[in-house]
Amino acid sequence: GAVVSQHPSRVICKSGTSVKIECRSLDFQATTMFWYRQFPKQSLMLMATSNEGSKATYEQGVEKDKFLINHASLTLSTLTVTSAHPEDSSFYICSANGQGGYEQYFGPGTRLTVT
């Protein structure tokens, strides 16, 4: 089956710094990738949708200047949390659609802790 990887799996950063999370589709080309945020025992909250070569579409209430998304190739999307604060601590999950497919393939997630 299709595999999506995320790197890093865990990251701890200091308040005020920026951190980048990578999402890669390993064995397929992902025309669309999605970034979610999940708090403990809660559902996934869609942050943004990114299409290769175009600007990401952010969900209402998500600060696009704080959560920078880049989808530079058909296999890589990145989420950069800028000027991180403790309230940005969360579990971030990416997923990807294959070309022409209706199934989403999920990465294993990244746990971000901001101290």
Added chain:
Amino acid sequence: AQTVTQSQPEMSVQEAETVTLSCTYDTSESDYYLFWYKQPPSRQMILVIRQEAYKQQNATENRFSVNFQKAAKSFSLKISDSQLGDAAMYFCAYRSSKRRVYGSSNTGKLIFGQGTTLQVKP
């Protein structure tokens, strides 16, 4: 806008028995996809089963089956012969089948329910 509701925050089942997780949704669309995802403690999202709205037959995957009631907008998941490894959080999800008018591909955005935590008792 579409919404998905899972009204059971927690459920428990005895090992080897059957449990049904409920999901209702709201949409004005006639064609769409519905999914059940499992999220074990590892937090990796795993697709359990999917249903295309145009198909009348309920989807089945081994011990997992759905009861899809399109008119009632209900999509419940039945787990038979429950196993300890079935313990997880389960999410119901909706996806439109419409393609974007201005794009060449469907955005494929998933709308998730709140989730149901399933405990399996030995």
